[in-house]
Amino acid sequence: MAHHRRVTAPRTFMTPPRTRSLPLLAFACALALAACDGKRADQAATPDSERNPLVTITGEEAVVVPAWQPPPVMIATGEEPAVLAEAKQALEEDRLFGGPRDAVPLLLELSARAPDDADVKRTHARAIALLIAQGDAALGRMDADPNGLVHAHEVGEVGRTAAPEDPSMREYLSRIDRADQSVQLDHRGERELQSGRLGEAPGDRGALDYFREALERRPGDARAAQGIAAVESALIRRAEERAAQNDFDGAEQWLKFADRVRPTMTTAEDARARIATQRRASVDAMRDKGMAVLMRENGLPEARRTLSDMLRIAPPGDPAAAELRTRIDQVAHYGLFRPGQVFTDALRSGARGPQMVVVPHGGFSMGAREGENDASSSERPLHYVRFDRGFAMARTETTVGEFRRFVQATNYKPRAVRRGHSTVYDERSGTLARRSGVDWRHDYVGQLATDAMPVLHVSARDAEAYAHWLSQQTGERYALPSEAQFEYAERAGSQGSLAWSSPIPPRFAGNVTGMGDRSPTGRRWRNAFIGYADGYWGPAPAGIYPGNAFGLHDLSGNVSEWVADCWHDGYRRAPADGQAWVNPGCRQRVIRGGSWVSAPAQVRSAWRLSTDGDTTNARLGFRLVREL
Known part of the structure; x- marks a missing residue:
């Protein structure tokens, strides 16, 4: 009859559907099971042939490890030296106890016959050392190997018979006990x-x-x-x-x-950082709510209640709470602009500046959407940009008349004037071509333009010079818009690739290329919006088409526009607050927005183009933004 010792296996291991029990006899004795009989199984109370410590703990997984019985070994008288050599060979082949001709069974029989033989003792000691090493290796892999602890116990059972008094074997058995205990504690x-x-x-x-x-x-x-x-x-x-x-x-x-x-x-510290970010987001959301409430009529009491709620969760000295408190004080004493409000600033000369529209603060996803047709890598990755403060943007592109006032007041010499040429549309060839004597005073074909037309043939530096003059005249800060401001204003809440929801522009959406457009000599566009015509082949007077949801005109068409940013091949590491991304001294600048000569792919809200900041031509103008 076979005898067994049961060993608890780690819960995560897969074991055959056999009887389960626990190898820790201390636990077994605590259960007062009859099989334990108040003694450890490895004590000499009963012969090895009767050792059978069967113990079961309900709900715990265990595997059955048989008590090892040395197989019968037949050695004829005089064969001892040959059998010893056979045992040594088995050790070399790492065959310790699997069969009757393995090292341990042979050495047990040899030790019984010649207990004082030095060579047998040395070989036996070597076998025990290898046995312990094998068992320790099994213990070492028990976390990854479902059978590791089982094999360690099998080795232990062999060791109990082969070397019950060996100190190293007793230490090994203690290690098994500690492993069993660790499993139970787990x-x-x-x-x-x-x-x-x-x-x-x-x-x-x-x-x-x-x-x-x-x-x-x-x-x-x-x-x-x-x-x-x-x-x-x-x-x-x-x-x-x-x-x-x-x-x-x-x-x-x-x-x-x-x-x-x-x-x-760093796990807890990382969680603390995430919660701090969550706290920051909650505080900022309350700040944004308070800002929005302030823009409503009689919104001051609700804004103050929002600030009170905000202070309960904001850390001491939080800048967002301080900002809302400051804005509440401003509303209480001075008032604010309203979103969508149209205004002009007075110039020192007594004239008025360009019409500006207050753009509401908020956030949007900037760049090309997933799967957007005609998108380029420079328009990605899609990223979230938030404007914590609204800004004002010119209702239309800067006009010839507005730019004329600047030039006459300052005697400024724009780039095309100094260079003596620019690029115009040539009706005979149907292409853009260089022409001498063309500058900001001229239209898209090189004729003198009216004051109501968007100014063309200006460089980025010309636009910035105009913004600087306007800032000096008004005492306010005017500048070219950032890319983020331009796309945010062009989208005006839209989420698709175009600033309108339909593939075909709605009627009078703006001056973009349409299959229904005709040049003065009857030319048609090769790549244009099907089923659309706007009545103009070249640029139209500024602002004659309806404005978008923010009250801004011609952002998707008429003329493309300079923005303040230097060119970057994509948006990785781009500012998240909507500020212009500028490298001091950069030459390559960004152009935004479609024009009268743009293909439909260039009318997309995410479209952007790189060009030298000194570029001037018949499709490119600008407008300004102003801080509030």
Whole structure:
């Protein structure tokens, strides 16, 4: 009849559907099972042939390890030297105890016949050392190998018979016991974890204590280390739940518990950073709400209540809270512009500046959408940009008349004037061609333009010179818009590739290329919007088409426009606050917005083009923005 010893296996291991029991006889004795009989199985109370410590713990997984019985070995008298050589060869081949001709069975029989033979003793000692090494290797892989602990116990059972008094074997058996104990502690820790008893505070017995004790029993216990990480995750989850309720003080208390779980790791600190970001977002959302309320009629009381709520969750000295408080004070004493409001600034000369429209603050996704046709890599990645403060943008492109006032007031010499030429549309060839004597005073074909037309043939530096003059005249800060401001204003809340929802522009959407357009000599566009005509082949007078949802005109058509940004091949590391992305001294600048000569792909809201800042031509103009 075979005898067995049962060994608990890690819960994550797959084991055959056999009888389960626990190898820790101390646990077994605690259960007062008859099989234990109040003694350890490895004690000499009964012969090895009767050793059978069958113990079962309900609910725990265990595998059956048979008590090892040396197989019968037949050695004829005089064959001892040959059998010893056979045992040594088995050791070389790492055959220790699997069969009757393996090293340990042979050496046990030889030791029984010649107990004082020095060579047999040395070989036997070597076999025990190899046996222990094999067992330790099995213990070392028990976290990854479902059968590691089982094999370690099999080795232990062999060792109990082959070297019961060997100190190194006794130490090895102690290591097995500690491994068994670590498995049991892992089981207990997992039950406590599942029940929510984490043991986070000093003196609280819970999952954390069991997992730590398991690591003490068996350093390197991966299952215990995973359990400790799970306790930390549970504590962080509790902190995140408090943060979701805007209870950031409570969240910090749970994070302090988490700090003590794995102090050498950054997990809790990373969670603290995430919660700080969440707190920042909550505070900023309240700030944005307060800002929006301030723009409503009689919104001051609600804005003050929002500030009160905000101060309950904002950290001391929070800049967003200070900003809202400042803006509330401004509204209470001075008032603010309203979104959509149209205004002009007075110039020192007594004239008025360009008409400006207040663009509401907010956020949008900037760049080409996933799967957007005709998009380029320079329009990606799609990224979120937020304007915490509104801004004013010129209602139309800068006109010839407005630019004329600047030139006459300053005697400024624009680039095309100094260079003596620019690029115009040539009706005979149907292309853009260089022509001498053309500058800002001329239209797209080189004829003198009326004051109502958008100014053409100006460089980026010409536009910036006009903005600088206007700033001096008004005492306000005027500038070219950033790319983000331009796209935000052009989209005006739209999310698609175009500033309108339909593939074909709506009637009078703006001056863009349409299949229905005709040049003075009857030319047609080769690549244009099907079924659309706007009545103009070249640029139209500024602002004659309807404005968009923000009250701005011609952002998607008529003429393309300079913006303040230097050219970058994509948006990685682009500012998230809508500011211009500028490199000092850059030559390559960005052009935004479609024009009268643009293909449909260039009318997309995300379209952008790189060109030298000194470029002048018949399709390119500009407009300005103003800080509020």
